[in-house]
Amino acid sequence: MIYINKHNNEYGVYVTENYLEGEILREFESSSLLSRPTRTSIQVGPGQHIEDRIGMYVNHACVPNCEIDGMSLIATKDLLEGDEITFDYNKNEDLMASPFECKCCGKMIAGRLTKDANFDGAGIYLGE
Numbered sequence: 001m002i003y004i005n006k007h008n009n010e011y012g013v014y015v016t017e018n019y020l021e022g023e024i025l026r027e028f029e030s031s032s033l034l035s036r037p038t039r040t041s042i043q044v045g046p047g048q049h050i051e052d053r054i055g056m057y058v059n060h061a062c063v064p065n066c067e068i069d070g071m072s073l074i075a076t077k078d079l080l081e082g083d084e085i086t087f088d089y090n091k092n093e094d095l096m097a098s099p100f101e102c103k104c105c106g107k108m109i110a111g112r113l114t115k116d117a118n119f120d121g122a123g124i125y126l127g128e
Contacts (some may be wrong), residue, residue, distance in 0.1 A: 001028060002055045002085060012084045019079040025066065026073040028052040037111075039098040044071055046094075060112045061086035062105050068092045 001016040002025055019025060022078050030050035034041055041049035049070035055073065057065070064086040065077050071083070089096060099110035108114070 002054065004054060007084075010059075013054060013058045014082060014084050015079050019075045021075055021077050023075050024072050025075055025085060026054060028053075028055050028071045028073065029060050032070075037095060038099040039046060041097070042068060043093045044068065059084065059086050060102065060109055062088060062094040062102060062107075064088045112120075 002013050003016055004011055005014050006012075017024065023091070028042065028044065028050055030052055032050075033044075034049040034051070035047055037043065037049050038051065039054070041051050042055050042058075043049050058073070064078055065075060065083065066085050066087045067076050068074075068105055070089055079085070090112055094113045095111040096109060096114075099108055099114075101107070102109050122128040
């Protein structure tokens with residue numbers, strides 16, 4: 001089971017029990033697919049984003065312990081009770097609606113397409 005908690009004035013999602021690498025922590029729930037990212041959405045496929053009531057609080061980490069696979073949140077390493085769940089936004093999201101500077105490494109977290117020369121810097125992909 002997982003839960004949302006506020007720690008040092010920031011929300012995060014934590015596990016209430018141990019999980020093994022490869023286990024599914026959550027199947028995301030959403031009533032509709034969005035074509036564009038929002039500040040709290042999760043990309044679940046090309047041009048497909050969802051708002052999940054718990055997923056919206058899963059934080060970024062450059063060295064995460066989970067990944068997104070379709071509508072599933074999967075442990076990429078063993079997790080112990082009380083561990084915060086994280087995933088790498090730059091590996092999962094094409095573009096971020098609200099890019100930010102990572103607190104642990106200082107690099108810009110803006111999505112994987114921002115590394116592409118065809119990205120205009122304002123959220124518009126210019127194509128090949």
